[in-house]
Amino acid sequence: xxLSFLQAQGISKAFPGVQALQDVNLNLGRGEVLAxxxxxxxxxxxxxxxxxxxxxxxxxTITLDDRPVHFASVDQAQKAGIVLIHQELNLAENLDIxxxxxxxxxxxxxxxxxxxxxxxxxxxxxxxERIGLDLSPRTLVANLSIGQQQMVEIARALSLxxxxxxxxxxxxxxxxxxxxxxxxxxxxxxxxxxxxxxxSHRLKEVEIIADRVSVLRDGRNAGELPRSEIRHExxxxxxxxxxxxxFFQRTRADKPGSNILEVRGLRWAGPGEPVSFTLRASExxxxxxxxxxxxxxxxxxxxxxxxxxxGQIRFLDKPLRVRKPIDAIRAGIxxxxxxxxxxxxxxxxxxxxxxxxxxxxxxxxxxxxxxxxERQLAEAECRNLNIRTPGIRQTVGLLSGGNQQKVVLAKxxxxxxxxxxxxxxxxxxxxxxxxxxxxxxxxxxxxxxxxLMISSDLEEILGMSDRVLVMHEGRLAGELSRAKLNEEAIMxxxxxxxxx
Amino acid sequence: xxKFIGIFVFLLLVYGFLLFANPGARSAENHFNLxxxxxxxxxxxxxAGMLIISGxxxxxxxxxxxxxxxLFAMILRGESWVGRMFVELTGTRNxxxxxxxxxxxxxxxxxxxxxxxxxxxxxxxxxxxxxxLCGLFVYRGIARWLxxxxxxxxxxTHPGLKHALYSDSEMWGLLRPINRALASLHLPQxxxxxxxxxxxxxxxxxxxxxxxxxxxxxxxxxxxxxRAAHYSGVATDRYKLxxxxxxxxxxxxxxxxxxxxxxxxxxxDTGNFYELYAIAGAVLGGCSLRxxxxxxxxxxxxxxxxxxxxxxxxxxxxxxxxxxxxxxxALLLGAILDEVLRRFGTGRSxx
Numbered sequence: 001x002x003l004s005f006l007q008a009q010g011i012s013k014a015f016p017g018v019q020a021l022q023d024v025n026l027n028l029g030r031g032e033v034l035a036x037x038x039x040x041x042x043x044x045x046x047x048x049x050x051x052x053x054x055x056x057x058x059x060x061t062i063t064l065d066d067r068p069v070h071f072a073s074v075d076q077a078q079k080a081g082i083v084l085i086h087q088e089l090n091l092a093e094n095l096d097i098x099x100x101x102x103x104x105x106x107x108x109x110x111x112x113x114x115x116x117x118x119x120x121x122x123x124x125x126x127x128x129e130r131i132g133l134d135l136s137p138r139t140l141v142a143n144l145s146i147g148q149q150q151m152v153e154i155a156r157a158l159s160l161x162x163x164x165x166x167x168x169x170x171x172x173x174x175x176x177x178x179x180x181x182x183x184x185x186x187x188x189x190x191x192x193x194x195x196x197x198x199x200s201h202r203l204k205e206v207e208i209i210a211d212r213v214s215v216l217r218d219g220r221n222a223g224e225l226p227r228s229e230i231r232h233e234x235x236x237x238x239x240x241x242x243x244x245x246x247f248f249q250r251t252r253a254d255k256p257g258s259n260i261l262e263v264r265g266l267r268w269a270g271p272g273e274p275v276s277f278t279l280r281a282s283e284x285x286x287x288x289x290x291x292x293x294x295x296x297x298x299x300x301x302x303x304x305x306x307x308x309x310x311g312q313i314r315f316l317d318k319p320l321r322v323r324k325p326i327d328a329i330r331a332g333i334x335x336x337x338x339x340x341x342x343x344x345x346x347x348x349x350x351x352x353x354x355x356x357x358x359x360x361x362x363x364x365x366x367x368x369x370x371x372x373x374e375r376q377l378a379e380a381e382c383r384n385l386n387i388r389t390p391g392i393r394q395t396v397g398l399l400s401g402g403n404q405q406k407v408v409l410a411k412x413x414x415x416x417x418x419x420x421x422x423x424x425x426x427x428x429x430x431x432x433x434x435x436x437x438x439x440x441x442x443x444x445x446x447x448x449x450x451x452l453m454i455s456s457d458l459e460e461i462l463g464m465s466d467r468v469l470v471m472h473e474g475r476l477a478g479e480l481s482r483a484k485l486n487e488e489a490i491m492x493x494x495x496x497x498x499x500x
Numbered sequence: 501x502x503k504f505i506g507i508f509v510f511l512l513l514v515y516g517f518l519l520f521a522n523p524g525a526r527s528a529e530n531h532f533n534l535x536x537x538x539x540x541x542x543x544x545x546x547x548a549g550m551l552i553i554s555g556x557x558x559x560x561x562x563x564x565x566x567x568x569x570x571l572f573a574m575i576l577r578g579e580s581w582v583g584r585m586f587v588e589l590t591g592t593r594n595x596x597x598x599x600x601x602x603x604x605x606x607x608x609x610x611x612x613x614x615x616x617x618x619x620x621x622x623x624x625x626x627x628x629x630x631x632x633l634c635g636l637f638v639y640r641g642i643a644r645w646l647x648x649x650x651x652x653x654x655x656x657t658h659p660g661l662k663h664a665l666y667s668d669s670e671m672w673g674l675l676r677p678i679n680r681a682l683a684s685l686h687l688p689q690x691x692x693x694x695x696x697x698x699x700x701x702x703x704x705x706x707x708x709x710x711x712x713x714x715x716x717x718x719x720x721x722x723x724x725x726x727r728a729a730h731y732s733g734v735a736t737d738r739y740k741l742x743x744x745x746x747x748x749x750x751x752x753x754x755x756x757x758x759x760x761x762x763x764x765x766x767x768x769d770t771g772n773f774y775e776l777y778a779i780a781g782a783v784l785g786g787c788s789l790r791x792x793x794x795x796x797x798x799x800x801x802x803x804x805x806x807x808x809x810x811x812x813x814x815x816x817x818x819x820x821x822x823x824x825x826x827x828x829x830a831l832l833l834g835a836i837l838d839e840v841l842r843r844f845g846t847g848r849s850x851x
Contacts (some may be wrong), residue, residue, distance in 0.1 A: 031568050329733040330820065346725045346793060357721055358732040387604050410657045411732065 005195055006032040006051070006082070011060035013046055020046040022059070028164065033196045036201065037208035039239055039402075039430030043219040044199050045087075048166050052084030052354045053077030082161035085153045087172060091141050098124035101156045112298070127155045131185050143202055147178025154185060158194075158476050166190065166197040171205060182285035187476055192373050201428075203232050215239055228306035234373045240431050244426035248463030250284070252482075256466070257281025259317065260450040261302075261333065261419050266311035268301040270294065272474015279419060279450035284441060286465030287454045288490045294474040295454045296338050299421045303335040315419075329358060332418030336408050336425055338454075340401075344408035351389050352378040354396050355410045356426060362415075387437060402433025409440065420444065423454045438464060458487050472492050505800055506841055508787055508832065509717045511801050514629045514808045521815035528682075530815075532693060539637040539695030540757055542803045544774060545781030546706055547750030548700075551709070551800035552782050555723035555791030556621065557628050560635030561778045564613055565771030568645040568755030569608045573652035573765035575602040576661075578745055585649075596832030599661040605754060610752025611745050613639065621739040636775065643767040653764035666694055666760040695757055703748075717824060719743065724792030739837045779828065784834050805830065 006028040013021040021043045028034050036044050049055045051062065053071035062069050064080055071077040074084070074380065091100050098121045099106075106120065124137035133151045141149060144231040151171060157165050171179045186209060200206055206213060213230050215222040215238040219250050223238045224233075257280050265274035279285055289295050300306040302313060304322040310317055312395040313320050313329050322328045328335070337343035343352055355378045356363055363374045385406045389399055394406055412420065422441075426434045441464060445451055455461050461468055468480045470493035518525050544561055551558055575583040576598065586601050587593065613635070620631045652664075679691045710716040718739045721729040730736045753773075759765050771819070787794030787804025809830055810823045 023506045193733075324733075324735065325731060326733040326735060335731065342725070343727050343731045344729050346721050346792075348724050349721065353717065357717070357729070357734070361719055368708070368716050369714055373626070432537060 003031075004028070005065065007063045008047075009052065009061050009063075011047065011050060011057045011062075013043075013050060013055060013058050019219055020174055021050075021057070022217070024216065024221055026193050026214060030195055031190050031193045033190060033198055033209055033377075035198045035206040037200065037206060037213060037235055037239060038216035038222070039393070039400075039432060042216040042430075044216055045168060046090045046219075047216070048084060048168055048197065048199060051127075051164075052166055054081060054084065062452075068407065070244065078160050078162070078266070080424070081161060082166065083157035083160055083162040084166040085150075085157060085168065088171040089146075089149050089153055091143040091152060094140070096121075096138045096140050097128070097144075097152055097155075100125065100141055100152055101159050103156070105159075105440065111171065124155070124157075125326065127159050129154055129433060130158065130227035131188075132181070132238070135365075145178070147174045147181065150174065150178070153183070158189075162193045162194070163441050164197065166199075168199045169201065170198070171200065171202060171363050176205070176418075192276060197327070206230065206235065207232065211339060214439075215242055219257050220381050236431060248460075249439055250464055251442060251446065257448060260315070262314040263302065264312045266301060266313065267309045268297055268306045269309055270474060275312075275474075275476045277469055277472075277476065277479070279452055282445050282446045282452055283466050284445050284451045284453060284464050286461040286468040287452060287471065288456075288461050288468055289477075289494050290460070291456065293471040293494065295425055295471050298471070299335055299423050299452070299454060300307055303333065305335075313332045314368065329415070332416060333417070333421070334412035334417050335421045336405075336412065336423060338423040338427075340404055340408050344411075345404060347395070349396060350393045351382065351387070351390040351396055351399070353412060355381050355392075358411050359414050377411075377414050377471060381414050384413065385410050385440065400430065400433075402429040405429050405437065406433065410439070413444075417444070417449055419450045421452045421454070424456065425453060425455065426460060427456075458490060461485065461490065470497050471479065504786055504801075506799050507784065507798065507805070507834065508724055510526065511805050511808075512554075512811055514805055516724060518808055518812045518815060521812065525811070525815040528784075530811070532691070535696045535809060536761075537691035537807045538698070538762070538804050539693055539699035540754065541774075541777055542699040542779065542800060543695075543750050543754045543757065543813065544778035545700060545785070545799050545803040545806075546555045546702055546796070547747035548775070548800075549782035549785065549787050549794055550706065550710060550719065551743045551747040552620075552779070552787045552789060553723050553791065553794045554719040554740060555726060556740060556743055556750075557632065557779070557789065558617065558635075558744065558790060559629065559632040559775050559779075560613070561775035562749040563639035563643070563775075564610060564748050565755045565758065565774050566765075566767060566769075567613075567639045568610055568752035569765035569769045569770045570643040570647045570652060570755075570761045571609060572602050572606045572756050572759050573654060574647060575605060576654060576658055577652060579652070595658050595660060595661035599658060599820035600799060605753050606756055607749055610749040613752070614745035614748030617748060621744065622740050626702065632682075640768075646769040647765075649767055651764055652768050654759070654800070655763075661850065662763075663762050664694075666699075673709075679796055681691040695761070697736045698757070703796060703800060710796055715739065720792050722791075727784075777806060780831055783834070786838075800824075827838060 003029050008024070011021055011024045024043065024047060026047065034415065036047065038044050045054065050057045053074045057073065060177060069080055072079070072480055092103060101124050102120050105117065121137040127361055128132065128135065131151055131154055133148065133155065135148065141152060143398040144152065154165070170182060174182065191197060198210060207230050211227050212234060213225040215224070215235060217239060222241065225323065254425055259278050260281050261279040264276050266276070267274050275298055287295050287411055298304060301308050304325045304327050315333065319498045322329055340346060346357070352375060356374045359377060363377065365372050382392060386402050386426065387406045387410065389403060396404060399407065426437055429437065440450055453464060462485060465485070466482055468485055468490060470480065470490055472494055480489055524530060543567070547818070548558060548561060571582065574580045576737065577608040578584060578587050579707065582605060585600070617631055617635055620626050621628045675692050687816060695747065710719065718729065718734050721734060722736050726736050735773055755771065758770065782794065782799050784805050785788065785798035785800065787792065806827065809827055812825060813826045814820055
């Protein structure tokens with residue numbers, strides 16, 4: 001290992017109601033790629049923000065080249081050579097690449113405006129070459145792919161003469177090829193003596209790129225793995241503090257139950273063909289497909305968010321007219337939407353208010369909220385789903401991703417569901433909560449529910465589904481029974497291949 | 501809650517300074533006048549506040565006040581086709597009947613205006629700011645056109661109505677004990693203003709509506725995250741429409757009270773700028789224009805501050821031409837304090 005370059009010792013940080021970090025240590029060598037992994041809420045992002053000058057630690061010391069440093073702002077951290085690249089990109093889309101790289105550091109005077117622009121563009125060329133971005137510096141950022149935008153962020157970081165790059169989930173929106181390209185750049189930076197702190201949920205990528213892994217759990221150091229010991233199971237073990245023996249628990253019924261929901265020739269505005277399928281009682285049906293295949297649109301049409309342009313929905317062998325979500329809800333068909341922060345939850349409100357929201361019409365007396373029953377419902381659901389919260393009056397936005405997702409589920413479980421449509425139920429959810437959500441799905445199916453699980457996570461589809469529907473470009477590309485289920489078959493259908 | 505304590509302290513400060521100004525400021529008469537204005541302006545702040553909590557905004561309040569005041573005065577005078585039609589059809593000139601008809605007609609007009617605003621926002625999906633900005637022009641224009649741009653005075657007609665809605669402080673005998681108590685304190689010719697009593701009734705209704713009823717829950721949910729409310733099966737459009745209707749109806753009601761107090765309506769002037777008073781009162785009281793934040797109690801406190809401030813400057817001998825500047829500065833100060841408190845409270849943002 002290279003000489004210790006950046007050292008953080010005894011870092012602690014508290015937010016109201018949460019101890020985000022407790023006595024955390026971190027070492028980073030010169031030219032080293034150190035991956036920091038942990039469940040959601042383990043404190044990774046907080047630690048990185050402290051190193052990047054966004055937050056100030058409550059306690060602890062940071063030394064750079066054996067000299068203690070204190071960053072009061074992002075600016076100061078950048079001057080010291082530490083640049084944080086956020087998960088959400090921060091580029092001005094209406095400016096070109098060069099202008100973005102030098103944003104805020106334009107030369108004060110270099111002649112008339114045109115000359116100034118040329119000078120910036122010229123300065124940008126060697127940096128772009130270094131990261132292998134084969135584009136003119138005059139290209140508008142809005143015209144770049146997400147991956148290319150990521151590269152521009154890195155170029156910007158390099159132009160700041162940074163010695164340490166902190167990347168927070170850099171691959172979350174990259175394609176496979178863009179990810180590989182990013183890794184090449186990281187390896188190249190490494191050779192140039194630049195250190196990288198790499199935060200990711202994607203343990204497979206960590207296996208590929210990291211020299212060393214530091215694991216955080218509940219805001220503390222949970223352990224470190226040297227290059228030779230970086231393996232998926234080892235990381236998960238440290239992350240959750242226990243062996244996950246049965247990640248997917250699915251007790252399958254011998255034979256499927258009666259038909260609950262039939263979708264016949266359903267269409268919505270947009271490309272595609274009519275979609276037909278049936279959901280039966282006690283069944284978990286996976287729905288796979290690429291992003292943009294129309295899975296979410298289908299779910300939203302069944303639930304009444306999107307107007308139906310053709311076709312019919314039959315519920316318990318009777319036609320069901322769904323024009324608004326409430327029509328589906330009254331029948332017991334519920335949707336756990338794709339994005340819990342904008343669609344699933346009212347973030348500034350309490351756990352109780354969120355859980356009660358769809359049930360208020362039952363929790364009322366003369367149109368006044370029956371507060372006792374409301375509280376009982378919320379408390380019961382918190383217990384039922386093991387929602388970890390200081391109390392039902394906690395603001396939902398302050399919970400971790402996994403617990404937020406459980407609140408979205410609790411909203412519907414309080415209303416006796418018949419059909420649950422789950423759109424990416426475990427996206428951004430930590431391993432522990434994931435296991436619990438799978439167990440819950442299994443339990444609900446055993447109680448006779450029909451579950452449609454839309455997911456881009458193939459492992460999850462394979463592990464949980466009794467059957468799998470695959471969508472491609474707005475149509476149902478095929479259906480795979482349990483016996484025929486495997487990754488290749490799904491990907492073949494999802495990418496437009498023929499049903500085999 | 502922290503926010504609320506902040507504005508409450510601010511109110512106490514303003515009131516404290518007012519009491520120290522001079523004996524005139526401390527007088528019972530001044531208090532009576534202040535209470536009357538608080539009751540009056542509270543009506544529109546309440547409407548605007550509830551709308552803001554549900555995530556909407558209404559810039560047309562002032563013009564709705566102008567139109568409803570004009571319409572109200574004209575019907576009471578038996579003018580315009582609305583007034584004449586009623587007189588022709590019923591053949592009565594009975595002031596009680598005519599007064600009731602005028603009140604109902606004006607309130608229905610308010611509801612209609614609110615429906616138009618609300619439907620344009622929810623069904624046609626035009627931005628609320630634009631819809632109500634246009635309303636600001638349109639309704640004022642209609643008021644001036646209806647009245648031929650002349651002042652509509654009531655003279656000495658309709659004494660009974662004025663008694664009930666303005667001058668009779670006994671208010672159906674409800675207030676007799678309180679007024680007797682005030683009299684025993686040797687406060688001559690002072691009583692509880694009718695507008696304040698009416699306002700307190702509205703406040704009680706609003707508290708039940710916003711803080712205890714299912715509708716209130718929906719208002720807050722829609723204001724905070726309309727999409728999530730929609731996904732939870734809340735009929736978001738219906739409740740947004742309701743918020744616009746409530747806001748405009750309260751504005752129309754304000755128009756009625758205002759005519760009773762002024763004894764006339766000026767189509768080109770009555771209600772000018774009142775939308776800004778209404779919004780300022782709600783915002784001072786802790787309603788966020790982002791929606792989903794605020795309380796009835798806060799709106800009351802905000803309105804009170806808004807009414808006390810000009811009085812304060814007046815009593816301290818500051819030129820009344822600076823009145824708007826003081827209100828604006830106070831509002832800005834409140835917004836700055838709120839932001840600072842928020843930052844202290846949460847240590848920037850969590851994670």
